[in-house]
Amino acid sequence: MKQKSSPTPKAAPSRLQRELSAGILELIRAEKLAPGTRLAEVALAQRLRVSRTPVRAALKLLARRRLVRVGASRGYFVADTVPATPKAPAKPVPADTDRLFVAIARDRRSGRLPIDVSERDLMQRYDATRPVVQRVLAKLAEVAAVQRKPGHGWRFQPIIADVQARAESYRYRILIEPAGLLEPNFQLDAAWAAEMRQRHEETLREPWKETASIALYEMNAAFHEGLAAASGNRFLLVAVQQQNRLRRFANYDWVFGYERVVVNCREHLAILDRLEAGEREAAAQLLRGHLESAARLKTIELADGRNNNSK
Template sequence: MKQKSSSREKASPSRLQRELSAGIMDLIRSEGLAPGTRLAEVALAERLQVSRTPVRAALKLLATSKLVRAGKHGGYFVTDAVAASHKALRQPAPDNTDRLFLAIASDRRAGRLPDEVSEHDLMQRYAATRPVVQRVLTKLAEVAAVQRKPGHGWRFHPIFMDEQARHESYRYRLMIEPAGLLEPGFRLDPAWAADMRRRHEEALTMPWNQAATIPLYEINAAFHEGLAAASGNRYLLVAIQQQNRLRRFGNYDWTFGHERVLVNSREHLAILDQLEAGQHEAAAALLRRHLESAAKLRHRWPSAATD
């Protein structure tokens, strides 16, 4: 009996445990969680769209690698090893959910995916587990990219293939984002600004490959959402968060290349420079020019712009 128990304990982690472990690490890094931060199982389960039991197993797996630690009175906490691994891996690989999201976006744009699919179809086509497929479909449903059909299957909406919709999105953002920098309650969080500066400076030196489209988009989304949050206007923040969710499906499939990475990063840093100097009018003008440039690039190369 003891031998059987020992063999079970030494069994290799399941595919789901590995996927959730990677997802937890991505959340820790993307949100900049400091060593000692408690990792709440309920919150993680909600973010990763699973129950608490597999999350607990994934945290236990991470603890064996000393990427998280078990607390004396229960629970798990971020360790110093996470910060060290983040520095060593300047461009962490996307998890399976992001890879599937990117693959679906690419195949939809190329016309390789039909308008209607089932979970089983996607599992077979992409050799993905059901939990990963379900998480991706949930993310797509949140931004109205897909809708569950009555009874069985999912249907893609055509709005994300519509160039007019993209144009309207930029016009909408041009109306509200620069204005947010001029709100009377605008307050730039120094810690957020420092983190954004660090991430953009890293992006300038990051080696380029197709998988970089995902972390690149997330940096862009975090920048624009952070500016909206700094405005002090909650309605503006909600509007930009919704825009970011809508743009994820189209912008994860981004193929323009490294040059646009450099342009985006430098323009964002220039906006930060003006805001930190208290020059809000100048920052708003730069943000307007930045969005106008991205909109023109999107018109010429539909899969090129990230902002």
């Protein structure tokens, strides 16, 4: 007589999944989201500064525990009841992690941090604990900024740092990104546009602090990638995603102050206004002007940094 095989036990959730699931619940509580509110993966990934893949895994974990519910067709929604806030809630991105993010970005961009590092190197250099360093490296790996080396250590991915490369990058983006808005298969995702509008308006309302530069860059990257995705041209999307990977470290360390944050957000919102009105030509002109203005700003910044380093 055949014996019934016992079901394969499910793998225990990873540390990142546990942290992200706690972070999602905390966002639901903090923003007082009503039952039935859709939990968009893109928006959550931007808020938690990770890619969509681990967010999706965290939502599945919460759904298994009945802390969120799965929609009839697809997607995840706020459950009818959300557990009370625990006495010591887990925070997915502590303040010390954000500070280390910015410090690494600044040193990598300036060349003070070598391309190959180990956890011990970073612990000693920044006087950080191993758990904090591991959290930062895990999140940098999620956005393809670092890659684990075979055997031991980590390697930073290439970045755009010098004046000539930055100028070429912006000229390339000016050529392709506005053109994407005029592609024959362009179709704006209304849900994505609403999420982007909400994120930009929240950024304008929230007090500015140095560590907010990480969330600012990821929001900006998501905006430009979303426009590229709307073009319906997969090759254009890949090109924009590659540029964002190369630009990541050069932009995590924001040096232009809050005034430029306001300008950046308002320019993005103006582009959305034109697209939602069906005025793609006007939106493409605004996007071109936005990129040209950013290119001038970055060229001045890099030139000043080069002059200061030569003194």
